[in-house]
Each structure stands twice: as structure tokens, then as C-alpha cells.
Amino acid sequence: MSELIHSRPARRLLAGIGLIVTAIVFGLPLMTLLLASIAGEWTRALPTTLTVAHLRAALGGTPRAALWHSLATGIGATIGALVLGVWGALVSRRAPAPVRRGIDALFLMPVAIPSVSIGLALLVAFSRPPLLLNGTVALVGITHVVLVTAYAYASAQAGIARLPAAVEDMAGSLGATPSRVLVRVTLPLLLPQLRAAAALGFALSMGELGATIMVYPPGWATAPVEIFSLTDRGALFTGAAVSVWLLAGTFGALWLFDRRRSSRRAGSARDFSGT
Amino acid sequence: MELARRPWRPLVVSVPFVVLGIIFLYPFALLTVEAFARPDGGYGLGTFAAILAGHAFHGALFATLRIALTATAACLGLGSALALLIRFAAFPGARALGRLVDVYLAFPSFLVALSLTFLYGNSGVVHTLWTSALGGSAAAASRSFLYGFWGVVLAEVTYYTPFVMRPVLAALDVIDRSQLEVASSLGERPWGVLRRVVIPELVPALIAGGSLCLLLTMNEFGIILVMGVKDVITLPMMIYGKAIDEFDYPAASAVAICNVALSLGLYFTYRQALERVPR
Numbered sequence: 001m002s003e004l005i006h007s008r009p010a011r012r013l014l015a016g017i018g019l020i021v022t023a024i025v026f027g028l029p030l031m032t033l034l035l036a037s038i039a040g041e042w043t044r045a046l047p048t049t050l051t052v053a054h055l056r057a058a059l060g061g062t063p064r065a066a067l068w069h070s071l072a073t074g075i076g077a078t079i080g081a082l083v084l085g086v087w088g089a090l091v092s093r094r095a096p097a098p099v100r101r102g103i104d105a106l107f108l109m110p111v112a113i114p115s116v117s118i119g120l121a122l123l124v125a126f127s128r129p130p131l132l133l134n135g136t137v138a139l140v141g142i143t144h145v146v147l148v149t150a151y152a153y154a155s156a157q158a159g160i161a162r163l164p165a166a167v168e169d170m171a172g173s174l175g176a177t178p179s180r181v182l183v184r185v186t187l188p189l190l191l192p193q194l195r196a197a198a199a200l201g202f203a204l205s206m207g208e209l210g211a212t213i214m215v216y217p218p219g220w221a222t223a224p225v226e227i228f229s230l231t232d233r234g235a236l237f238t239g240a241a242v243s244v245w246l247l248a249g250t251f252g253a254l255w256l257f258d259r260r261r262s263s264r265r266a267g268s269a270r271d272f273s274g275t
Numbered sequence: 276m277e278l279a280r281r282p283w284r285p286l287v288v289s290v291p292f293v294v295l296g297i298i299f300l301y302p303f304a305l306l307t308v309e310a311f312a313r314p315d316g317g318y319g320l321g322t323f324a325a326i327l328a329g330h331a332f333h334g335a336l337f338a339t340l341r342i343a344l345t346a347t348a349a350c351l352g353l354g355s356a357l358a359l360l361i362r363f364a365a366f367p368g369a370r371a372l373g374r375l376v377d378v379y380l381a382f383p384s385f386l387v388a389l390s391l392t393f394l395y396g397n398s399g400v401v402h403t404l405w406t407s408a409l410g411g412s413a414a415a416a417s418r419s420f421l422y423g424f425w426g427v428v429l430a431e432v433t434y435y436t437p438f439v440m441r442p443v444l445a446a447l448d449v450i451d452r453s454q455l456e457v458a459s460s461l462g463e464r465p466w467g468v469l470r471r472v473v474i475p476e477l478v479p480a481l482i483a484g485g486s487l488c489l490l491l492t493m494n495e496f497g498i499i500l501v502m503g504v505k506d507v508i509t510l511p512m513m514i515y516g517k518a519i520d521e522f523d524y525p526a527a528s529a530v531a532i533c534n535v536a537l538s539l540g541l542y543f544t545y546r547q548a549l550e551r552v553p554r
Contacts, residue, residue, distance in 0.1 A: 044403060045400050045403045112539055125306070131297075208383075
């Protein structure tokens with residue numbers, strides 16, 4: 001698509017500018033984070049020695065526990081959110097248009113609310129009877145389900161909108177029970193969207209800080225909370241090392257879930273348009 | 276369908292709403308109750324009145340809006356410029372770069388703050404180079420710009436620019452190329468084509484990307500927390516401070532309700548803007 005710029009040198013110049021700006025704005029921070037995680041002595045502009053000590057330290061003690069907590073929360077919350085989101089999307093599909101708009105608003109609302117407020121609301125609500133969950137791991141899981149469900153719902157809905165309705169009707173008219181149609185026809189057809197939603201939900205859960213920091217029980221910090229407390233007390237390099245493991249885990253899972261799809265559509269769920 | 280044949284159907288249909296009711300609506304109902312609770316056990320507007328009259332709240336509201344608007348404006352400028360360069364300069368790897376933008380969206384925002392600390396912070400790469408270039412010890416004692424308003428804006432622009440680039444790249448893909456060629460062959464210069472043909476086509480995408488950006492930057496918390504900015508208190512930071520540092524849940528709830536109202540208002544504007552974007 002070069003209809004605008006016909007002169008070759010001009011195009012080269014602009015391409016160079018584009019690449020340099022992208023490298024400085026997006027590439028440099030990431031490279032610096034990676035560098036910090038292996039920096040030994042860093043008293044001048046750049047580290048003078050390199051070490052794996054930080055990366056190793058990040059795999060022991062509390063950082064290691066925090067990484068496990070994040071992994072467990074991420075997996076649990078993704079499964080919970082997928083069940084809830086897909087269930088909601090399947091129900092909203094049969095609802096009349098005005099009702100469906102209401103369901104959309106309900107399911108998508110959490111993405112618009114500041115995560116700290118979601119954390120505060122859950123903390124306030126579950127610190128008193130009848131539901132006393134304050135200080136439990138379950139509250140962290142619930143918090144992440146609330147945050148991730150919207151993305152699962154939006155993805156499932158996008159998938160349902162593209163479903164060939166005739167296939168399900170046919171299965172039904174051939175005598176399959178509704179539950180059988182759901183398990184054998186509908187859900188398999190939704191699989192690409194579900195996989196994308198799982199990848200995105202897992203990544204968001206792994207990186208969640210604002211709501212988690214309000215509700216996590218003592219001794220059960222997730223990796224983002226641990227990174228914050230490390231950097232807050234000045235352990236910047238260990239914090240960077242935990243971040244690198246967190247990113248490795250997140251992108252590893254993304255790759256695992258999402259490798260058969262173009263990442264472009266996977267990302268589009270983050271627009272939470274719900275259409 | 277037939278209720279008689281499937282009596283469990285209402286039950287099945289209601290499950291997601293019951294669950295969401297318990298884990299989402301019930302907490303926000305109690306948050307509201309908390310904000311209106313009086314110390315003596317009754318209910319009243321006391322907490323709200325005290326919060327809304329306080330300088331802290333006004334300052335936080337102003338800081339939130341100022342950061343969000345500045346960051347969004349910068350994201351719109353940088354995002355559309357980069358998207359145009361990626362599409363029209365057609366350099367090698369431009370497609371891969373466009374895809375990389377998507378991957379970036381799964382990156383947690385607070386890590387940008389941490390990265391920028393190493394890059395521009397007091398002992399970061401750039402600050403060290405800068406102070407050693409200046410030489411003097413007075414310069415060495417200077418504080419990096421990072422721990423203030425502009426540091427937060429820089430981090431938010433770094434993180435949220437892809438949210439503008441994505442819809443703009445998508446909109447550029449569906450522009451009718453023959454239109455560009457016709458405009459060029461009629462003697463319009465590239466800048467004119469850009470201004471008169473391309474930019475108008477991008478307006479819906481810019482509105483959608485911009486309002487999403489505005490919403491997310493208003494809600495942003497991790498970046499400011501991890502950066503350790505002490506003198507920039509936004510609404511989410513104020514809620515965190517009231518609840519975690521002061522254990523003042525009623526005040527935190529009152530601020531949270533104002534913040535949620537602001538964000539939801541913006542969100543529904545965003546949804547309406549999105550409906551006008553060609554998909």
C-alpha cells in the first residue's frame with residue numbers, strides 16, 4: 001500500500017522514522033527490562049557485568065510462590081470466566097433484543113470500572129456476613145473471574161454471531177437433545193473464539209494488579225503484587241527478574257493457546273465491543 | 276421453547292445471572308451502602324459531602340482528567356502517525372510490526388512503569404548519560420522527570436498507543452485504494468490526499484480508539500503505583516490510599532462510586548462511538 005508516496009527515498013526516510021520511533025517507544029522499555037533482569041553491576045549508563053542471580057532468585061522463596069499463585073489464579077479464573085461468559089452469551093443469544101442489550105451491559109460493565117474499585121467493592125462486600133471471604137484465596141479467584149468474564153463473554157458472543165444457525169437446527173431436527181447439540185455442535189464451532197478468550201483472559205489475570213492488591217490475603221501475593229512490593233522496597237533487579245518470568249509464562253501460554261489462530265483477531269476481544 | 280417439556284430451563288437460564296449477581300452486583304450494592312453509612316449506624320450523605328467538599332478529591336479528579344486527556348491526545352497523535360507510516364511507507368516487516376502491536380496488548384501496564392524506571396529513572400540509563408554529560412554534581416543530584424506528571428503520561432502513552440493504532444490500522448485496510456489513486460492522478464499532492472481523503476476516513480476509528488484510550492487511562496492504576504509517584508494522586512490512587520493506608524472504607528467507597536460513575540458514563544459514550552465505526 002504505497003499509493004501515497006511514490007518517491008523511493010522519501011518512502012525510505014519515512015520507513016526509517018517509523019522504525020526508529022517504534023523501537024524507541026515500544027522496544028527500548030522492553031529491552032531495558034530484560035537487561036535489568038540480568039544486570040550484575042549497573043552503576044554507569046549500562047550494566048558492566050551480567051548475572052543470572054536475579055533470575056535465579058526470582059525462582060526461589062516468596063517470588064517463586066507468587067509466580068505459582070499467579071499461575072493458579074490465572075488458570076482457575078480463566079476456566080471460571082469461560083464457563084460464566086459462554087453460558088451468559090448462549091442465554092443472551094435467545095433473548096429478545098432489548099433484554100440482550102441489558103445482558104450485554106451487565107456482562108461488559110466490569111471492563112469499564114477501575115479495577116481498584118472492583119477490588120474495593122469485593123473487599124467491602126465479602127468482609128461481612130453472610131459471605132465472609134475476606135482473607136481467603138477464594139476472594140482473589142472471584143476477583144479475577146469478575147475481571148475476565150467480560151472478555152470471555154465478548155469473545156463467545158462474537159463467535160455465536162458467526163455460527164451457521166442451520167447446522168444446529170439440523171442437529172436438533174435429527175433428534176439430538178439440546179444438551180447434545182450444545183456439546184457436539186455449538187461448543188466445537190465456538191472453539192476458536194474460546195481459545196482466544198482463554199488466552200486473553202489468562203494473560204489479563206496474570207498481569208492484574210489493581211484489584212488483587214486490594215483483596216489478596218497475607219502470604220498469598222500474586223506475581224504482580226510481589227513485583228510491586230519488591231520494587232517498592234528497592235529490590236528493582238529482583239522485581240525485573242520476576243517480571244521476566246511472569247512475561248515468559250504469559251506469552252508461553254498465549255503461544256500455546258493461540259498458535260493456530262492469527263493473533264489479530266485474538267487481540268480484538270480487548271476492544272470489548274461485544275458485537 | 277416448551278416450558279412444560281423442560282421445566283429446568285428457567286433454572287439453567289438464570290445461573291450466569293445469579294453468579295454475576297453475587298460476585299459483581301452484590302459487591303457494588305454493598306459498596307454503595309458503605310458510602311452512605313454513618314458511624315452511628317444510620318445512613319446519610321455525610322461521607323459523600325465531606326469527600327466532595329475536600330481539596331483531596333478535587334485534586335485527584337483534576338489529576339485524573341489531566342493525565343487521561345494529555346495521554347489520550349498524545350496516543351492519538353503518535354498512534355495515527357505510526358499507523359500511517361506502517362501502511363504507507365510499506366517498509367519491510369511493517370506487517371509483522373502491525374501484528375506485534377496486538378501482542379503488546381497482553382502486556383501488563385505496570386511493567387511499562389518498571390521498564391521506564393530503568394530507562395529514565397534517577398539511576399536509569401538516560402538520566403545517567405544526561406547527568407554525566409552535564410558533569411557537575413549539581414546535575415547529578417537532579418531528579419528525573421519520570422516521578423511526576425510527565426513520567427506518568429509517558430508511561431501511559433507507551434502502553435496505550437497500540438489501542439489507537441489497532442482501529443486506525445484496521446480502518447486504513449478498508450480504505451478504497453482507487454480513491455487515493457484518483458485523487459493523486461487529479462494532481463492532489465500526497466499531503467493533500469492524506470488530509471482530504473485518508474484522514475476523514477479515519478475519524479470513526481480515531482473516535483473509537485481515542486475514547487477507549489481515555490477510559491483506560493482514567494482507570495489506570497498500576498503504572499502510577501509502581502512508578503512510585505508521590506505527588507500525582509489520581510482517583511484510583513486516592514481510593515487505594517483511603518482503603519489500604521487509612522482503613523477508611525466509607526470514604527474510599529464514596530470516592531469509588533464517583534470514579535465508577537465517571538468511568539461508566541465514558542464507557543457508554545465509547546459504546547455509542549463504536550457503533551458508528553465500520554467493522
